Amino acid sequence: MNELKEPTDNEPGTKGSTRKIGPVILDLNNISLSFGGVKALTDISFNVRQHEIRAIIGPNGAGKSSMLNVINGVYRPQQGEIVLRGEHRKNMDCYSAAKAGIARTFQNIALFKGMTVLDNIMTGRNLKMKSNFLMQALYWGPARREEMAHREKAEEIIDFLEIQAIRKTPVGRLPYGLQKRVELGRALAAEPDILLLDEPMAGMNVEEKQDMCRFILDVNDQFGTTIVLIEHDMGVVMDISDRVVVLDYGKKIGDGTPDEVRGNQDVINAYLGVAH
Numbered sequence: 001m002n003e004l005k006e007p008t009d010n011e012p013g014t015k016g017s018t019r020k021i022g023p024v025i026l027d028l029n030n031i032s033l034s035f036g037g038v039k040a041l042t043d044i045s046f047n048v049r050q051h052e053i054r055a056i057i058g059p060n061g062a063g064k065s066s067m068l069n070v071i072n073g074v075y076r077p078q079q080g081e082i083v084l085r086g087e088h089r090k091n092m093d094c095y096s097a098a099k100a101g102i103a104r105t106f107q108n109i110a111l112f113k114g115m116t117v118l119d120n121i122m123t124g125r126n127l128k129m130k131s132n133f134l135m136q137a138l139y140w141g142p143a144r145r146e147e148m149a150h151r152e153k154a155e156e157i158i159d160f161l162e163i164q165a166i167r168k169t170p171v172g173r174l175p176y177g178l179q180k181r182v183e184l185g186r187a188l189a190a191e192p193d194i195l196l197l198d199e200p201m202a203g204m205n206v207e208e209k210q211d212m213c214r215f216i217l218d219v220n221d222q223f224g225t226t227i228v229l230i231e232h233d234m235g236v237v238m239d240i241s242d243r244v245v246v247l248d249y250g251k252k253i254g255d256g257t258p259d260e261v262r263g264n265q266d267v268i269n270a271y272l273g274v275a276h
C-alpha cells in the first residue's frame, strides 16, 4: 500500500508505482457558498489531478460535504467557478455531473434497503441504459440484450468487491460495513471517472476499514478512477492519499502531500492537535 503512495519530486504519489498521476481534470476556483447567514465555504480553491486520491479533511462543520455537493451539482455556489476537463461552469447540476462521469457515495448510506445487493448495484447502471420504459416492460429484443449486458457488469463489480455470497440478500439485512461496500458497488456501476466518497469508513471496525482501504486503492489502481474522499480517520487519510486539502470553518487552511499537511502548523492547531 505504501509503495503506491510515496510522492516523486514533481508528481504526487507516483514514485515506485505503476500509477501515473495525470494532469488537472477538476479545478475549483474561489468557491463560496452560503446558506442564509451561514458561510459553508469561503473562497475555496483547489484542484484534482487525473488518477489521484485527493482527500478533504477538517473538523465537523468545516464544509467538506458541502464541497462534494458543489462538485456533483447538489449545491450551487454563489461565487467561483468549476472547471471540469477544461470546461468552465459557474455551477454543476446533478445530471451533467453524472453524465460527465462523476459518481458519489454518501455519509449516511443511501441504498434501497428492501432490495437485493444485485438490484441495488443495477440501479447504478440507470444512466447507461438506452432502452425506453416500454421496451423494458415488454422485455423486447434490444432491451433484453441491454439488460443482460448491464447485469454482466453488475456481476463483475460483485466479484471485484468480493460480495458474491450476499448478491441476493436484501441490503437492510447486511451489517453496516457490507452496506458501505454495496454503496461503493452501486457508485462503481456507473463506471465513473471521478468518484466522490463521503466518509466511506465511518462507523467501521478496523478489519472493515482495512477492506475498504484495499478496495479504494484497487479501484484507483485497476480502473484508473480519480478519487476525492472525505475521511476523519487520519491514519487512513495519510496512508492512502496523494494530496490532502484541509478545511476549517469553510476556509482552506492547508493543501499538499500528507507529509506537508502533517507539518502545517495551522492544520495542527485547528485539527490534528499534535503532529502525527
Ligand SMILES: Nc1ncnc2c1ncn2[C@@H]1O[C@H](COP(=O)(O)OP(=O)(O)OP(=O)(O)O)[C@@H](O)[C@H]1O
Binding pocket: 035, 038, 039, 040, 058, 059, 060, 061, 062, 063, 064, 065, 066, 067, 107
Ligand atoms: N443544506 C444546508 N442548509 C443549511 N446549512 C447547511 C446546509 N448544508 C450544510 N450547511 C451548513 O454548512 C456548514 C458546513 O457543513 P458541512 O456538512 O459541509 O460540513 P462537514 O465538514 O461535511 O461536516 P461533518 O464532518 O460534520 O459532516 C455547517 O455549518 C452546516 O450546518
